[in-house]
Amino acid sequence: METDTNAQGDVLKILVLEDSARDFELISEQLHDVGLTVQITWVETEDAFIAALRENQYDIILSDFKLPGFDAFGALRISNETCPEVPLICVSGTIGEETAIELLKLGAVDYVLKDRPERLPFAIKRAIDEAKGKKLRKNAQEALLANYVLLRIAGTNAKLGGWSVDLATNIPVWSDEVADIHEMPHGYVPGVTEAISFYAPEWQDRIRQVFSDCAEQGIPYDEEMEIITRTGRRVWVRTTGEALKNEEGKIIKVQGSFQDITERKLSIRALQEANTKLQTSQKATLNILEDLEVEIKTRTAREAELKKVITAIEQAGEIIIITDPAGNIEYINPAFTTVSGYSSKEVIGKTPAILKSGQQDTAFYQNLWETITSGEIWHGRIINKRKDGKLYTEDATISPVFDAAGKIINFVGVKRDITAELVLMEQFQQAQKMESVGRLAGGVAHDYNNMLAVILGYTGMALKKVAPSDPLHNDLRQIFEAASRSAEITRQLLAFARKQAIAPVVLDLNTTVDSMLKMLRHLIGENISLAWMPAYEVWPVKIDPSQLDQILANLCVNGRDAIDGVGKITIETANVIFNDAYCDRNVGFTPGAFVMLAVSDSGCGMDKNTLEQIFEPFFTTKEIGKGTGLGLATVYGIVKQNRGFINVYSEPGNGTTFKIFIPRETTGIVETKDSSEAETLLGGSETILLVEDESILLVMVKRLLESLGYTVLSAAGSGEALRMAEDHQGEIHLLLTDLIMPEMNGRDLALQLAALCPSMKQLFMSGYTADVITHQGILDEGVEFIQKPMSLMDLAAKVRKVLDTLSIP
Numbered sequence: 024m025e026t027d028t029n030a031q032g033d034v035l036k037i038l039v040l041e042d043s044a045r046d047f048e049l050i051s052e053q054l055h056d057v058g059l060t061v062q063i064t065w066v067e068t069e070d071a072f073i074a075a076l077r078e079n080q081y082d083i084i085l086s087d088f089k090l091p092g093f094d095a096f097g098a099l100r101i102s103n104e105t106c107p108e109v110p111l112i113c114v115s116g117t118i119g120e121e122t123a124i125e126l127l128k129l130g131a132v133d134y135v136l137k138d139r140p141e142r143l144p145f146a147i148k149r150a151i152d153e154a155k156g157k158k159l160r161k162n163a164q165e166a167l168l169a170n171y172v173l174l175r176i177a178g179t180n181a182k183l184g185g186w187s188v189d190l191a192t193n194i195p196v197w198s199d200e201v202a203d204i205h206e207m208p209h210g211y212v213p214g215v216t217e218a219i220s221f222y223a224p225e226w227q228d229r230i231r232q233v234f235s236d237c238a239e240q241g242i243p244y245d246e247e248m249e250i251i252t253r254t255g256r257r258v259w260v261r262t263t264g265e266a267l268k269n270e271e272g273k274i275i276k277v278q279g280s281f282q283d284i285t286e287r288k289l290s291i292r293a294l295q296e297a298n299t300k301l302q303t304s305q306k307a308t309l310n311i312l313e314d315l316e317v318e319i320k321t322r323t324a325r326e327a328e329l330k331k332v333i334t335a336i337e338q339a340g341e342i343i344i345i346t347d348p349a350g351n352i353e354y355i356n357p358a359f360t361t362v363s364g365y366s367s368k369e370v371i372g373k374t375p376a377i378l379k380s381g382q383q384d385t386a387f388y389q390n391l392w393e394t395i396t397s398g399e400i401w402h403g404r405i406i407n408k409r410k411d412g413k414l415y416t417e418d419a420t421i422s423p424v425f426d427a428a429g430k431i432i433n434f435v436g437v438k439r440d441i442t443a444e445l446v447l448m449e450q451f452q453q454a455q456k457m458e459s460v461g462r463l464a465g466g467v468a469h470d471y472n473n474m475l476a477v478i479l480g481y482t483g484m485a486l487k488k489v490a491p492s493d494p495l496h497n498d499l500r501q502i503f504e505a506a507s508r509s510a511e512i513t514r515q516l517l518a519f520a521r522k523q524a525i526a527p528v529v530l531d532l533n534t535t536v537d538s539m540l541k542m543l544r545h546l547i548g549e550n551i552s553l554a555w556m557p558a559y560e561v562w563p564v565k566i567d568p569s570q571l572d573q574i575l576a577n578l579c580v581n582g583r584d585a586i587d588g589v590g591k592i593t594i595e596t597a598n599v600i601f602n603d604a605y606c607d608r609n610v611g612f613t614p615g616a617f618v619m620l621a622v623s624d625s626g627c628g629m630d631k632n633t634l635e636q637i638f639e640p641f642f643t644t645k646e647i648g649k650g651t652g653l654g655l656a657t658v659y660g661i662v663k664q665n666r667g668f669i670n671v672y673s674e675p676g677n678g679t680t681f682k683i684f685i686p687r688e689t690t691g692i693v694e695t696k697d698s699s700e701a702e703t704l705l706g707g708s709e710t711i712l713l714v715e716d717e718s719i720l721l722v723m724v725k726r727l728l729e730s731l732g733y734t735v736l737s738a739a740g741s742g743e744a745l746r747m748a749e750d751h752q753g754e755i756h757l758l759l760t761d762l763i764m765p766e767m768n769g770r771d772l773a774l775q776l777a778a779l780c781p782s783m784k785q786l787f788m789s790g791y792t793a794d795v796i797t798h799q800g801i802l803d804e805g806v807e808f809i810q811k812p813m814s815l816m817d818l819a820a821k822v823r824k825v826l827d828t829l830s831i832p
Contacts, residue, residue, distance in 0.1 A: 035061045035151070038075055040086040040098055041114075042067045049140060050085065050114065057144040069093040069101075076105045083147055083154075088115035088122075095126060103130050108158060110150040114143065187267075187278035188215060190238060201281045204260065206252040223249040223257065234264060238277050241266040247284065259288040342417065342438040348431050350374045350392075362417075362440045364410030375436075378407035380414050395421050395434055404441070415442040472789075473717045476812035478506040480723040483815045484730070506812070527567045527665065529688045532596050532618055533557040535571055543575060547583040547592060554593040561596050564618050565688040570661045577654040578622040578681050585626025585679060595621040599684065613668055617684040624680075629673040637671065658683075704816065705823040706731030709756035712783075713737045714744040714772065716764045724759075727815055728822070741767035748779050755783050757826055762789035786825045788813070 037054075041047045047065050054061050064079065066072045069092070075081075086098040095113045102111050113126050113134040123134045132150040135143045184200025195218050199209045205221055215234075222230050226248040233244035243265040249257050264279035336343050336356050342363075345354040352370050360366055363378060370377060383406065394401040401421045408414055417438040424433040482503040489496045537555070544553050575594070582592045597619045606612040629637070638659040658681075662669045666686050673679035711733050715721040718739060725737045736751060738744035741764060748755060758776055762769040773785045788809045807828075809821045 033060060035059060035083070035147075036079070036081045037061050037063045037147075038072075038079075038081040038084045039063055039065045040067075040072050040084065040090070041065065042087060042090045046087070046114075046137060049137070050143065053140045053143055054147075059144060059147075069097065072098060073101060073105075076102065080106070081109055083150055084109055084111040085114050085143075085147075086111055088113050088118050095131070096129070099126065099129055099131055108154065110154045112143075112146055112150055183280060183282040185278065186281055187276055188238075189276055190274065197281075204252070204258060204281065204283045205250065206254050206256070221250045221252070223251055225249075230262070234277065237264045237266055238274060241268070241274055244279075247288075258283055259285045340439075342436070342440070344375065344436045344438070346375070346434045346436075348433070350434070353433070362409070362415065363407070369410075380406045380408040382406035382414065391421070395423050396431070398423050398425075398431065405438075415440055416445055417441060472811040473720050475506050475509055477717075477719050477723050479503065479812045479814055480720075480727055482506065484726065527565045527570075529563050529565050529690050530568065530571075532561050532564055532571075532620060532685075535568060536575065536594060536596070536620075539572065539575055543579050543594075546576060547579050550589050551583055551586055552591045553579075554591060556593060556595040558595070558597040561618050562598055562616065562687040563690070564685040565690075566665050566685060570665070574620070574658050574661055574683065575622070577658050581654055582622060582624030582626060582679070585624055585628075587627065590625040592625075593621075593623045595619070595623070597621075598687075612670075613684075616687040617667070618687060620683045620685065622681045622683075623678060625678045628675045628677045628679055629671075630675050634671060634673060704731065704819045706733065706819065707823065707826060708732055708734070709826055710734040710736065710751075710753060711757045711759055711822070712744060712748060712755050712776075714739075714741065714758070714760035714764070714769070715788075716740055716761060724818070727818055728759075730815075731819055731822075733822075740764060741772045744772060745775060745779075748776055755780050757822065758783055758785045759822070760785075760787060762787050784825050784828070786822065 066075050086095045088095040110132040116137040133146045135146050184198035186197050188195045202209050202211050236242040245263045247261050261282045261284045266274045267276040269275050342359045343356040346352050391401050405419050406416050418441050419438040421436040423431045426432045486499050599619050600616050601612050601614050603614050606614050637655050640656040667684050670682045725735045728735045736747050760769040769787050786807045807825050
């Protein structure tokens with residue numbers, strides 16, 4: 024419990040150990056009555072007493088002598104251990120004189136009887152004053168001791184000590200430092216005569232004289248002399264002395280300082296000798312300086328020129344490296360660090376072998392070394408390895424550097440990182456190759472698809488006329504399927520060359536892939552599990568849904584064929600953003616926002632050589648007859664046509680992952696019809712103007728349309744079509760025209776016919792669009808197109824769709 028008085032002034036913190044509440048109140052009243060400003064803490068037990076001392080600091084302790092299980096002796100012992108600086112007064116009702124004396128001996132400052140409480144304030148004040156005085160004396164002693172220690176340290180470091188001679192006993196007293204200078208033990212006490220005998224013989228008369236003058240006449244002295252130590256070493260010392268008089272003015276003591284100044288003396292002597300030599304050589308120096316002035320001017324001009332060269336080297340974009348004749352690196356410019364990743368500290372003293380990539384054999388480096396060590400210049404390309412492990416190619420010229428005697432003193436290499444250039448060149452060559460294949464595909468596709476259209480059309484009509492039980496029906500079916508496979512090869516080739524006509528729509532990749540899973544599971548078979556891992560809320564993309572079908576079908580079939588027995592194919596989606604910095608570090612990546620479509624398999628994987636060729640048309644690792652080599656080429660072409668890019672990650676035995684990145688589309692998603700809906704042959708009675716320059720195909724398509732109930736006006740060219748349109752009396756509902764024709768292409772024909780038949784709808788057909796109705800393969804807005812070769816089912820559905828579409832005014 025704590026109590027406070029209301030009086031003003033310094034607060035005196037008092038700890039009272041008392042088991043009687045009445046006695047505690049009497050103590051409090053007594054202190055209050057005399058006007059003391061106090062804060063009292065009252066405790067009754069030993070544990071409370073110990074806790075109070077640990078938690079707070081007090082100015083004084085008042086303790087009852089006798090408490091239950093505890094007494095003032097115990098309290099005194101605890102306070103001496105915990106806070107010995109705090110005074111303790113014993114306040115008791117009955118205490119014997121012997122007990123009181125024993126308490127005082129053990130450290131109590133006073134005792135007060137409870138029947139004389141008026142004495143308590145005075146005892147407290149006296150105890151507090153004594154405690155303060157004790158504390159001041161203790162602080163002064165500690166400060167004095169600290170100063171003494173500092174003086175001892177300073178004296179030791181400065182080799183400075185003190186001495187005194189009591190003239191009554193004629194015995195000197197040396198400090199430890201003085202003893203150290205003489206190389207004598209600490210506490211050594213010589214006589215005056217013995218002390219003087221330490222001085223060198225040539226200085227003994229002088230020290231006797233000045234000491235005698237100081238002792239007899241009080242004349243102080245300050246001398247520099249030499250002594251000879253106990254070990255025979257000569258030491259220069261500075262000794263001072265002054266007289267000390269008593270109250271009567273009589274000289275009773277001589278005292279002074281003693282310092283080892285040998286080092287200062289030696290320094291002065293060395294400076295004097297150096298000054299003498301300097302004066303002697305001053306004239307020669309002046310002559311040298313004149314010569315140096317001329318040399319400095321010459322060197323300054325050379326250094327300015329050299330500085331320009333160094334600046335150019337430091338700022339050059341080319342790598343510059345200088346080695347000694349043994350090939351150890353002596354200098355690299357900043358471009359070396361930029362390209363290789365190694366700092367100057369990491370390569371200086373090492374050889375360029377630190378950059379070896381393992382791509383060149385020993386003979387390559389042997390030829391290089393023999394060339395430059397024979398004094399010739401070497402030029403060529405080197406594939407090196409960066410600090411991060413990545414390879415880079417540099418175009419290098421390494422030249423020997425000769426001294427005036429014709430000896431090789433250095434090799435200097437000037438190199439240029441051409442990695443990016445080689446990648447661009449490879450990409451350019453690949454693009455040229457792809458373009459050549461595209462031109463080839465376009466040139467062949469038109470005529471080839473026309474013939475396939477004839478084969479498929481006539482075969483389809485023949486199949487309808489022959490009963491399934493007839494052996495001929497099976498032969499016709501084989502012809503139809505072979506032609507269909509041939510048509511698929513043509514479509515794949517056009518897809519690879521980005522020459523197929525597409526109609527991209529904005530769609531949700533997750534929804535579209537999800538609708539294909541049933542077909543894909545059927546495609547890969549029961550032994551291979553298909554895992555579908557869609558990301559949450561992927562961004563929309565713009566792509567032709569049929570192309571997405573082609574991508575997934577080809578990649579899943581490819582994964583299936585790579586798996587021997589049981590395995591797993593995983594399809595994933597994700598949103599990704601590539602910034603410029605990331606794309607600079609990863610060749611082939613394009614900055615922007617993309618949706619990733621990844622297809623992974625647990626198959627056999629591919630080696631590096633195979634990876635470099637997988638997108639080549641007709642390249643395949645499958646057995647003859649098991650693959651066309653166009654599957655992955657088709658995927659590549661589709662991705663490029665949709666402004667995306669594709670990356671492949673594979674290792675032998677560790678499966679393969681294809682990651683396709685399609686640009687994010689910001690417009691709304693368009694709902695697409697389920698392609699799995701059942702289709703039926705739909706005909707009509709409208710009039711169709713059919714234009715086709717290939718006569719055999721013209722006859723076949725006309726028969727197909729007429730079998731569907733349409734009235735067909737057939738023309739073998741643009742001119743004939745225009746004349747038929749002018750002469751026809753009734754309405755022509757639809758123009759079905761080939762795109763690529765000798766006289767006029769189908770688009771231009773449609774434009775001219777639109778003036779004659781404004782309400783006539785248009786449907787174009789071709790095996791190859793040649794960008795007549797497309798832009799980079801993408802169908803122009805509002806254009807309807809059917810790809811040759813087409814089946815009767817495809818033709819019937821497309822014609823009906825166009826005819827049923829409302830005309831746009």
